Amino acid sequence: MPVDTTTSPDKVVLSIGTTSAEIYYYGATVTSWKLNGDERLFVSKSAVLDGTKAIRGGIPLVFPQFGKSDHTPKLPQHGFARTTRWRWLGVSADTASEISVRFALGNADVDPALLEAWAEAQPGKVVPAFQATYTVALGPTTLKSHLAIQNTGTAPWDFTALLHTYLAVGAIGDVSVTGLQGVRYVDKVADGAEATETRESITVDGEVDRVYVDVKTSPSTRLAVVEKTPGRPTVSVHRSALPDVVVWNPWTEKARAMGDFDDDEYRTMICVEAGHVATPYTLPAGETWTASQTLAV
Numbered sequence: 001m002p003v004d005t006t007t008s009p010d011k012v013v014l015s016i017g018t019t020s021a022e023i024y025y026y027g028a029t030v031t032s033w034k035l036n037g038d039e040r041l042f043v044s045k046s047a048v049l050d051g052t053k054a055i056r057g058g059i060p061l062v063f064p065q066f067g068k069s070d071h072t073p074k075l076p077q078h079g080f081a082r083t084t085r086w087r088w089l090g091v092s093a094d095t096a097s098e099i100s101v102r103f104a105l106g107n108a109d110v111d112p113a114l115l116e117a118w119a120e121a122q123p124g125k126v127v128p129a130f131q132a133t134y135t136v137a138l139g140p141t142t143l144k145s146h147l148a149i150q151n152t153g154t155a156p157w158d159f160t161a162l163l164h165t166y167l168a169v170g171a172i173g174d175v176s177v178t179g180l181q182g183v184r185y186v187d188k189v190a191d192g193a194e195a196t197e198t199r200e201s202i203t204v205d206g207e208v209d210r211v212y213v214d215v216k217t218s219p220s221t222r223l224a225v226v227e228k229t230p231g232r233p234t235v236s237v238h239r240s241a242l243p244d245v246v247v248w249n250p251w252t253e254k255a256r257a258m259g260d261f262d263d264d265e266y267r268t269m270i271c272v273e274a275g276h277v278a279t280p281y282t283l284p285a286g287e288t289w290t291a292s293q294t295l296a297v
């Protein structure tokens with residue numbers, strides 16, 4: 001199968017046969033995954049792509065903090081990884097069945113004020129020393145995101161991380177998410193109330209913003225986005241070391257409130273976000289945490 005990589009000042013484009021992906025250096029955000037010309041990721045028509053704002057769509061990388069925290073009021077929502085330009089490390093594998101590329105982010109790449117803000121939540125308020133490597137691998141029917149975060153300092157520190165995946169869907173009314181039945185969740189739309197998911201297939205008919213905690217799946221209960229619309233294949237989400245899953249759709253009112261999201265776009269997207277967010281991960285000095293997600297059609 002012909003494989004190809006092209007780079008430009010803003011992004012890298014990968015292709016393998018009729019499948020392609022593009023990744024912006026800004027945020028190392030994957031902004032496109034096309035199979036036979038069919039786009040599987042949602043990016044808003046109003047997304048800002050000039051590196052001044054997190055990209056509204058694709059797969060923004062949330063690190064070192066999911067959401068907002070009272071401990072770090074100056075650290076922006078969802079941290080700084082999605083709003084910082086990553087270093088391009090080049091192609092790491094290039095075979096007939098997979099092409100992968102790597103990006104890096106470390107302390108020197110990040111605005112010092114943001115590092116100081118992160119330090120507020122750490123023991124002794126010490127700025128964490130880190131090195132992150134992000135690998136994106138494209139196969140004929142898969143897109144893998146692999147994140148490795150190393151503590152390069154001498155003291156442990158905490159973080160939360162998440163792959164904020166926006167999937168494109170034909171019509172939100174025809175979509176269901178499977179694999180979450182019986183899982184406890186925190187409902188951010190209901191002021192953080194906790195409940196257990198009873199449904200085998202979750203449908204969306206209003207604002208949804210839930211953190212499903214410690215989601216265990218098996219081949220018979222796989223995490224997947226299923227569409228009734230003819231011709232739209234199921235996208236499965238396979239996870240490693242990302243126990244929690246956020247399901248988000250802003251619906252009408254929140255859509256109107258977002259400047260980089262068109263009013264009706266809630267109809268054609270759903271976020272299914274794999275992360276380590278319900279509890280922070282403590283990374284000991286010198287150690288590396290690795291996690292990955294594979295989207296498969």
Ligand SMILES: O=P(O)(O)OC[C@H]1O[C@@H](O)[C@H](O)[C@@H](O)[C@@H]1O
Binds near residue numbers: 054209
């Ligand atoms: O607007 P942002 O910062 O990209 O966040 C979008 C959404 O991201 C989700 O992960 C959160 O659970 C939502 O609460 C949030 O609204």
